[in-house]
Amino acid sequence: MKILKNSLIILLFTFFGCSSDQSNLDIIIEEQNNSIYQTNSVATYSLEEVLNGMRKWDSLRINRDALLYYFESNNAFNLDMSQFPQGSALHAYACILNGELKFAVISEIYDKEIYQDSLINHIKIVDLHYADIVELTEQTYESYTFPLPTQYIQAADAINRIKDWNTNYANWLKETILIYQGFHMPTYSLTAQNYTVYFGLKNNIENPAVKAADLVFDNNNGLFYDSMRAYPPLVDETKRYFVLELI
Structure with missing residues (x-):
């Protein structure tokens, strides 16, 4: 017993x-999963801290060597589209916070003077990180055709843009005419989910000798989207970038 x-x-x-x-x-x-899909910075910031971070970035845009520091270990970020109004473009402002390059992202719906008192409630601070693209390059992708207009791009094109950034970002920083303050990001083809967003380089239509900065959205399920226009210049003057006016 x-x-x-x-x-x-x-x-x-x-x-x-x-x-x-x-x-x-x-x-x-x-x-681990929460870490991978963390979109917002753990830290919280006041509007003035974000604006000071944007001013810091703005002062660095003419110092190409200094910018290399912020891109040596960063080539991507995660963006949870469920945190923003669906179908409306986003404005992503580059800023330096706690010595790190981040993006302050806000829907164009709220990037207006009438929301000045509550702007910080609509801004998401997004951290950057380095993403190895070996798995992306080793996968086999189907080719799709979506009705126009669409932000969808073929996987081969998307991966080439990402590779081009990883290989040539230092040369791009030295040779490009303008270093961006931020991105205007259409979202009409995106859904309310988490995307891995990679830095990329693509051919510049206006100046073929210099590549254009790009963002490539990966839905983590075999689909890629081209979703951005860097500024300056502000091509569409009908769109308001109120946050930019505050710096």
């Missing part, structure tokens, strides 16, 4: 030990 009791105790400890290990593993996996 004693042997039977001991065996039962050992069995219970083994069972609960395994359950505990599995629970811990589940927690670790969940934390």
